[in-house]
Amino acid sequence: MFSPPNCTTIPSSAASDAGIAGIGVLISSSLTATIALLLSLSLILQSSFFSSSKPSTIRRKLVGSYSDQQILIGITLQSLGLARSNHIIPYHFFIIWMLSLLSMATHNATLLALVQDFKRDWVLRWMRQGLMFVSLALSCVYGVIVLEGKRKGWEATLPVGCIWAVDAAKGEDKKVAGGLDYVGTIVTIAGNVVVFGLATWYLQSRRQKWYRIVQLIGMLLMLGIAIGAAVRIFLLSQAFGKPDVQLSDEGEKNFGFGSILGLLMMALPIISIIEIKRGELMVAPPVVDEVYDDEKPLV
Template sequence: MFSPPNCTVIPPSAPSDAGIAGAGVLISSSLTATIALLLSASLILQSTFSSNSRPSTIRRKLLASYSDQQILIGITLQSLGLARSSHIIPYHFFIIWMLSLLSMATHNATLLALVQDFKRDWVLRWMRQGLMFVNLALSCVYGVVVLEGKRKGWEGTMPVGCIWAVGSVKGEDDNNNGKVVAGGLDYVGTIVTIAGNVVVFGLATWYLQSRRQKWYRIVQLVGMLLMMGIAVGAAVRVFLLSQAFGKPDVQLSDQGEKQLGFGSLLGLLMMALPIISIIEIKRGEVMVAPPLRDDMSDDEKPLV
């Protein structure tokens, strides 16, 4: 059971949370996203400049596995962050939002590379569409909370739940602590990020559900560059803000986020799970459907 937040006293510091911003979490998330983005780029470049060659089954399987991990991690992190809003501080809340943007960009890049595979089965296609919508909805909620916090210039050690509390303490005097309301550029940037997520979701939905797509190669190449830019921006922002690799904008009471504990290493070990499937494919124990050609008509595509 979560107790209501204490919004009457501003703590001088806040405890660290290695489960959100620990070194192991950041390394595993960024490394998984990097591998998935490189795999997506390699498949898109191969299909663009070597259309006669057959895409690697191993790369497609690895990419699908890592992409699924990313979107599920993004949804889980955001859900837990909202559930703990009465205790979590804006510093950790913002890092969760950036990690969710990283997972969203990684999944959208995978969608660009494996759209024909996803269209093979309508059940899996709509299941993926549902996960994309849940991730978008949670990301929009985070964006609204971050935007409200920036508008009020909330004190960094206060719980996120206090942003909506009526009559709560709003922070010390600007003359005493030197913290002021975020600038207009930062405020506008948050709004643009929220709107951009909605636009990208709409384009991704069209790309996934449309039967006949125009400018297919251009959409793939431009979309891949855009997703890489979003992923790099989110990862750099997190690393610069985190205690483990950068300088946090809030006073933390301990150095727990710099240590690699068992929970942090577990995320790194999870990256090895797709390798087991690769070994099974190589040995012939698991069969993977061959990729569909991009220029195949709907009548030529197999039902399963």
């Protein structure tokens, strides 16, 4: 895994990687994010415009479970991508970055919907804060590497680690990215930092002004980020779109054991829902949005 990359010869094509950009990975990630985003949106709309209706414990439990899956998968994918940077190509590296943006948007949307649940338990609050920081740090590292690759004009079939190699082979028709690519990458990195700062304020602030407005605007922003990242992934992937690199096989279009396992993992939160319905698992009811009590237990 940590062996130096071969940067002296430019291959005519690269192998596919169903573990990163396979059809099962993309479908399970997008479906989980879609379900979590829709549940978060429904909770925010209910609390904003239908506050007299009974809050849904089931939806809160589901969105929390799916959001936890998303941010942990995002952190794991980015960590493994960096560890294998001497072997994976820019195409797969960029898809990992987009998947991480999708997971961050999903988690931030959940934060908007369930912030009062996280606030009343300092363990949950700081655990979320730590996961958000790790995800941001990894995403910024990815952004810097992508920016450096665009500056040097990386070869599509060479490993990402060859960006830093002095003796890396250079193609005759190598194209360096233009100004628009630079601006887009820098804006994405800066946007992640700004969103992290706002999310930290939203999570840690004891008293907030314009609470409903922040929820609605933030939700629209997270939906926009998630949709943009998902569209970029699907258009670039071999399974659904057209990759910007020549792949030697079509392994990313096939359903394998790992692909099916990823889809089956989506059913795990349903077990908790059955336990709640049967009364075997207790979940604290929602608290009033304007009330902050750091000592009130969750159960």
